[in-house]
Amino acid sequence: xxxxxxxxxxxxxxxxxxxxxxxxxxxxxxxxxxxxxxxxxxxxxxxxxxxxxxxxxxxxxxxxxxxxxxxxxxxxxxxxxxxxxxxxxxxxxxxxxxxxxxxxxxxxxxxxxx
Amino acid sequence: xxxxxxxxxxxxxxxxxxxxxxxxxxxxxxxxxxxxxxxxxxxxxxxxxxxxxxxxxxxxxxxxxxxxxxxxxxxxxxxxxxxxxxxxxxxxxxxxxxxxxxxxxxxxxxxxxxx
Numbered sequence: 632x633x634x635x636x637x638x639x640x641x642x643x644x645x646x647x648x649x650x651x652x653x654x655x656x657x658x659x660x661x662x663x664x665x666x667x668x669x670x671x672x673x674x675x676x677x678x679x680x681x682x683x684x685x686x687x688x689x690x691x692x693x694x695x696x697x698x699x700x701x702x703x704x705x706x707x708x709x710x711x712x713x714x715x716x717x718x719x720x721x722x723x724x725x726x727x728x729x730x731x732x733x734x735x736x737x738x739x740x741x742x743x744x745x
Numbered sequence: 746x747x748x749x750x751x752x753x754x755x756x757x758x759x760x761x762x763x764x765x766x767x768x769x770x771x772x773x774x775x776x777x778x779x780x781x782x783x784x785x786x787x788x789x790x791x792x793x794x795x796x797x798x799x800x801x802x803x804x805x806x807x808x809x810x811x812x813x814x815x816x817x818x819x820x821x822x823x824x825x826x827x828x829x830x831x832x833x834x835x836x837x838x839x840x841x842x843x844x845x846x847x848x849x850x851x852x853x854x855x856x857x858x859x860x
Contacts, residue, residue: 635788664846673749673835673850674789687846722788729846736781738788 635660635725635737636705643743644713652708652740656725662686663706664734665698668720680706681729713744747772749836751851758826759859766821766854768836778819779837779848780810789835795819806830831858 636655644650656663661682666674679687680700691698695713700706710717720741724734748771758764770776777796781789793804800812810821819836833855839848 637788662846664848666848666850671852673751673852674837674848675850676847679846690847724789733791733794734846734848735791736789738786 635723635735637721637723637737637740639740640738641741641743643745645745646714647712650710650713650717650742650744652710652721652723652742653705654708654723654725654737655705656723657727657735660725660727660735662726662729662734663700664724664726665706665708666722666724668722668739670719674722677708686729710742713742715744718742718744747776747838747849749838749849749851751834751836751854753854754852755855755857757857757859760828761825764821764823764826764830764856766834766836766856768819768821768851770817770819770836770838770849772817772838774840776838777840778810778812779839780804780808780819780821781835781837781850782806782832783835783853784832792821792834826856826858828858828860831856 663680665677668674676690678691678698695711697709720739722739724736726734750769779794780792792808793802795802795812833853835853836851837848
């Protein structure tokens with residue numbers, strides 16, 4: 632059973648471009664969580680999605696950031712018009728249900744904006 | 746608002762010595778508490794978790810943690826450190842029964858192991 636798969640592992644974008652980060656949850660998991668880790672900081676919650684629904688996006692910046700988790704395919708975190716401050720590691724986690732006691736994390740996507 | 750404090754940013758320990766990482770939290774309700782480890786360039790791996798019951802929790806890789814409600818602490822310990830334990834360790838707190846939703850992480854403690 633493969634773990635949470637994130638791709639790409641590393642992504643370089645120029646300022647103003649769009650970044651698309653993908654997360655495939657573990658098999659049988661329908662709940663996905665995105666976190667951002669800025670340099671030298673801990674992880675910060677961004678958004679919680681269930682298939683086709685955003686459950687909690689209280690940690691998402693109001694502009695330029697969006698997330699989706701379609702019925703088929705991976706969850707996508709999209710950052711439009713990236714700026715240098717978006718450079719960070721973005722981690723995805725998944726769980727089978729909301730009331731699981733553990734979410735499993737992927738290896739992250741390291742975004743560098745140049 | 747909830748918060749997690751890991752007072753030690755860096756800790757250096759000799760191989761074979763004991764290790765203790767501190768974690769203090771502030772949370773309005775009964776928390777779920779976690780310790781994760783992040784090796785360089787890797788994702789997070791869960792070491793152990795606490796929800797209720799016995800306040801001394803055993804985890805993987807020989808780690809244990811003790812929940813002390815009166816001190817709002819959840820310190821991680823290992824009696825004898827191995828070189829492979831060099832990594833960054835994160836304490837996290839979350840709402841009861843909410844899996845990965847809205848976990849609040851501490852800033853992390855980077856552990857360096859001397860031969």
